[in-house]
Amino acid sequence: MGVENPLGENIITTSLDALVNWSRKSSIWPMTFGLACCAIEMMATGASHNDLDRFGIIFRASPRQSDCIIIAGTVTKKMLPVIKTVYEQMPEPKWVIAMGACACSGGIFDTYSVVQGIDEALPVDVYIPGCPPRPEALLFGLMKLQDKIMKDKNSFGSAIGLGERIASAA
Amino acid sequence: MAENNRAVLQLKEKYAASIIDVVEFRGEVTVTVRKDAIIDILSFLKQSLQYNLLTDLTAVDYMGKKEDRFMMVYLLYSISNKDRLRIKTSVSEADCHIPSATQVWRTANWLEREVFDLFGIVFDNHPDLRRILMTDDWEGHPLRKDYPLQGPDREPYKGRLS
Numbered sequence: 001m002g003v004e005n006p007l008g009e010n011i012i013t014t015s016l017d018a019l020v021n022w023s024r025k026s027s028i029w030p031m032t033f034g035l036a037c038c039a040i041e042m043m044a045t046g047a048s049h050n051d052l053d054r055f056g057i058i059f060r061a062s063p064r065q066s067d068c069i070i071i072a073g074t075v076t077k078k079m080l081p082v083i084k085t086v087y088e089q090m091p092e093p094k095w096v097i098a099m100g101a102c103a104c105s106g107g108i109f110d111t112y113s114v115v116q117g118i119d120e121a122l123p124v125d126v127y128i129p130g131c132p133p134r135p136e137a138l139l140f141g142l143m144k145l146q147d148k149i150m151k152d153k154n155s156f157g158s159a160i161g162l163g164e165r166i167a168s169a170a
Numbered sequence: 171m172a173e174n175n176r177a178v179l180q181l182k183e184k185y186a187a188s189i190i191d192v193v194e195f196r197g198e199v200t201v202t203v204r205k206d207a208i209i210d211i212l213s214f215l216k217q218s219l220q221y222n223l224l225t226d227l228t229a230v231d232y233m234g235k236k237e238d239r240f241m242m243v244y245l246l247y248s249i250s251n252k253d254r255l256r257i258k259t260s261v262s263e264a265d266c267h268i269p270s271a272t273q274v275w276r277t278a279n280w281l282e283r284e285v286f287d288l289f290g291i292v293f294d295n296h297p298d299l300r301r302i303l304m305t306d307d308w309e310g311h312p313l314r315k316d317y318p319l320q321g322p323d324r325e326p327y328k329g330r331l332s
Contacts, residue, residue, distance in 0.1 A: 078305050112312055112321035113304070 016156035025146040027056040031066040033086060036073025038100040038132040045135035057142060063089035068145065074102040075115040087122055093165060097141055098124045101131045175199050177219050177255050185211055200256040208259050209269045212244065216274050221246040221255060224275035227282060229289045233315040239263040240291055244271070261291055270296040288313035
């Protein structure tokens, strides 16, 4: 741009929205919350072989410190109020990942006691198919969520009280 | 053979009028008894014949297959004698009550709550007869044969459309 660059390569220019989005996507802290066999795969994803920590994804044991809830397993009608409470306790901005066939659609449990997809109760951002999905699938889903977070508009403005954050559709 | 089973011999002697049927199948002895004598018989089996462990207590729904719709099943085990016994008694839909076995084995408490929750059989003199698996505000009893599999508020599955 013809501008003198006295600081060399040590400076970049960006928008405030992109900076906020980048920091959010680089530190997705999911709620430690497993419901069924998907939770085993979720734990495997967090363990050393796949190592979610390298994406800044660190499981938190409190909804107050979480940005994301991974619905990892079958949601029964008896468990639904608990999940709703946990979701409501999470601070904004927050995201929901439906992991596995059960969380997406009820899966094989087409019965009276099972919620036929968590999207009946929570706004789902990413659906991960599989029964259960492999750790690679969960990783890919989380990376899709990162892409989605990067497309958010007005992230900085909403953080300082100017208007609403505009989430992208996909 | 079932006739030589120690419990069957004693029960036939003491409660002959209350015993409906004795069956042995693959070494498992099942005694079907009348409902009004069930607590007397269960107490006798525990006190006098050392059936001190109630392994399980459950029910079967024979809707449309038997005159009395439900069958209560008590699976007993004697730790000292290392033998098992199954006691059955029928419960009709019109009179869906049975005395609670909690006074004999305390473990019957939660097992009877489960049967009450899923079959709707009421246990008289139960100390705390509440639902145990379904939510408190649940309507109906899901293990009954006439309960719709996908719940009362949903269109039943009619097979694959394609």
